Amino acid sequence: MPKINVKICLGTTCYVFGASSLLLIEQFLDDHIKNQIEIEGTPCLDLCKQENKTNRPPFAIVNNKIIENATIETIIEAIKGKLNNENNK
Amino acid sequence: MRTINNATIIKKKLLVNIAKILFNKENPKLLDKIPINMIPKNQNNIRCCIYKDRAVLKYRMMAILGYNCEDEENELKPISEYFNEINMDKSSDENILTIIDVACSSCSPSHYKITENCKGCVARACINSCRKDAISIINSKAVINYDKCVKCGLCMQACPYNAIVYIPVPCEEACPVSAISKDKNGKIKIDFKKCIFCGKCLLACPFGAIMEKSDFVKIINQIIQNKNIVALIAPSIFGQFKATPGQIINAIQKLGFKKIYNVAEGAEITTANEAEELKNVIQHNTFLTNSCCPSYVNLIEKHIPNLKPNLSKTKTPMQYTADIAKNDDKNCITVFIGPCIAKRIEGGKYNNIDYVMSFEELGAMFIATGIDVNECEDISIDINSQKYGVLFPISGGVTTAIKNKLNTKDLSYEIINGLDKKNISLIKIYGNGKKFNKHFLEVMSCKDGCMGGPTTISEPSIGKMFYNKLLK
Numbered sequence: 001m002p003k004i005n006v007k008i009c010l011g012t013t014c015y016v017f018g019a020s021s022l023l024l025i026e027q028f029l030d031d032h033i034k035n036q037i038e039i040e041g042t043p044c045l046d047l048c049k050q051e052n053k054t055n056r057p058p059f060a061i062v063n064n065k066i067i068e069n070a071t072i073e074t075i076i077e078a079i080k081g082k083l084n085n086e087n088n089k
Numbered sequence: 090m091r092t093i094n095n096a097t098i099i100k101k102k103l104l105v106n107i108a109k110i111l112f113n114k115e116n117p118k119l120l121d122k123i124p125i126n127m128i129p130k131n132q133n134n135i136r137c138c139i140y141k142d143r144a145v146l147k148y149r150m151m152a153i154l155g156y157n158c159e160d161e162e163n164e165l166k167p168i169s170e171y172f173n174e175i176n177m178d179k180s181s182d183e184n185i186l187t188i189i190d191v192a193c194s195s196c197s198p199s200h201y202k203i204t205e206n207c208k209g210c211v212a213r214a215c216i217n218s219c220r221k222d223a224i225s226i227i228n229s230k231a232v233i234n235y236d237k238c239v240k241c242g243l244c245m246q247a248c249p250y251n252a253i254v255y256i257p258v259p260c261e262e263a264c265p266v267s268a269i270s271k272d273k274n275g276k277i278k279i280d281f282k283k284c285i286f287c288g289k290c291l292l293a294c295p296f297g298a299i300m301e302k303s304d305f306v307k308i309i310n311q312i313i314q315n316k317n318i319v320a321l322i323a324p325s326i327f328g329q330f331k332a333t334p335g336q337i338i339n340a341i342q343k344l345g346f347k348k349i350y351n352v353a354e355g356a357e358i359t360t361a362n363e364a365e366e367l368k369n370v371i372q373h374n375t376f377l378t379n380s381c382c383p384s385y386v387n388l389i390e391k392h393i394p395n396l397k398p399n400l401s402k403t404k405t406p407m408q409y410t411a412d413i414a415k416n417d418d419k420n421c422i423t424v425f426i427g428p429c430i431a432k433r434i435e436g437g438k439y440n441n442i443d444y445v446m447s448f449e450e451l452g453a454m455f456i457a458t459g460i461d462v463n464e465c466e467d468i469s470i471d472i473n474s475q476k477y478g479v480l481f482p483i484s485g486g487v488t489t490a491i492k493n494k495l496n497t498k499d500l501s502y503e504i505i506n507g508l509d510k511k512n513i514s515l516i517k518i519y520g521n522g523k524k525f526n527k528h529f530l531e532v533m534s535c536k537d538g539c540m541g542g543p544t545t546i547s548e549p550s551i552g553k554m555f556y557n558k559l560l561k
Binding site for chain 2: 017044071
């Protein structure tokens with residue numbers, strides 16, 4: 001099974017609005033989840049520049065799902081959602 | 090880990106929105122619209138209604154413009170008028186923290202409370218644990234007699250149903266020097282005779298009712314008038330963005346700063362002079378304590394005057410760096426950029442510092458001008474060329490720098506990483522004649538040192554990790 005990809009935007013806008021604390025996410029993950037995902041910090045994903053999405057940084061992307069106002073909790077929720085989908089296939 | 094505080098996020102959004110209008114040289118009247126744009130009609134209110142939310146934003150803007158919220162003369166006076174009347178002088182008064190009266194929730198004094206989880210059980214562990222006979226059972230529920238209660242918390246620990254909770258006053262609790270009290274309406278007051286400007290209350294208040302009075306708008310005004318403005322950057326800046334030191338410096342230049350000085354340069358001089366002082370001190374069998382942390386210096390001056398003779402006479406890195414900048418060009422306008430609130434007071438008193446701003450405010454300027462630090466070209470710069478100064482931003486670094494400078498292993502020292510009530514009582518003991526039998530006492534007001542400052546952008550542990558990777 002391909003790993004679930006978690007992108008955390010570290011562009012300046014997201015970073016100023018708290019993206020750095022999202023980098024601590026691994027501390028909050030169980031080992032069996034950690035083995036099924038890959039986490040990467042990325043340069044600006046340009047999500048802050050889209051009209052309808054302004055003002056809601058920090059952004060993260062779990063596979064294709066965009067998370068705005070991202071917190072460690074909402075990212076973990078999205079990861080678990082993806083994992084459940086995979087298991088139900 | 091520092092949790093995300095929506096009050097801080099709102100402040101950052103305000104900074105960005107104000108900076109956008111000013112950098113784009115738009116009509117200042119647009120400033121009046123910011124609260125309405127940020128809290129539009131159809132949005133869910135945070136407080137009782139959107140109108141109160143907007144009113145609080147207006148007061149926050151007053152602080153960002155450099156006014157005391159308490160000084161509002163006329164509620165009808167719009168922000169744009171305050172903007173037009175801005176006095177460009179640096180703020181040099183002592184009340185750099187300002188309170189938004191309407192934002193303060195008037196928390197009731199801290200107390201223990203018996204919740205509805207109380208089952209009125211047979212064990213009566215609460216009554217048995219209480220040494221002041223303050224708990225009785227009325228209508229099958231435990232009740233605290235607050236005239237007798239001494240807030241020891243034993244009942245809370247004893248209750249098998251977790252039915253007793255402690256309700257704190259977050260700002261008072263966070264203040265390590267008991268400078269916060271309440272007026273007769275329950276609103277908070279800061280006693281500036283006691284306040285050491287550590288900034289802990291700012292982060293602690295869940296209502297964001299305490300604001301720092303800022304030079305933000307004044308600095309933007311100088312930039313857009315293309316003045317000869319130079320940045321003195323605290324070295325902890327290199328842990329604040331996911332970018333290289335060269336990219337960060339380049340980004341600050343793009344913003345409009347003509348020249349950039351790394352305050353680590355001044356820290357080289359601080360290290361050398363403090364090391365010299367220390368040699369002397371060791372001979373006289375006494376001890377020295379650092380002068381670079383302004384909040385700690387305030388603590389000594391206001392609360393532990395007995396320690397004054399032990400306080401290093403050496404200037405802070407910011408002051409030496411400002412001297413260098415003014416020496417290079419006496420007409421330049423110096424802006425210290427750092428993680429610290431107490432530096433605003435120190436800068437206000439020091440002639441060669443013109444303005445002080447925070448990392449948060451720098452970040453907001455980047456966002457407003459569309460500068461992505463990560464996408465800036467990397468200028469080659471080696472932060473390790475200031476081999477002592479580079480160590481200053483993280484707790485313990487000052488001691489290491491001085492130790493390296495003296496080239497000795499025999500220096501005995503103690504490091505206090507972050508001020509709280511407990512640490513302060515310890516330092517008071519050192520000041521009260523109980524001989525501190527080491528050579529050097531390093532104290533940083535913030536946990537982790539400047540990297541844990543109240544206005545950092547990076548979560549402190551991440552900032553520290555980024556910075557340590559840069560060190561040789």
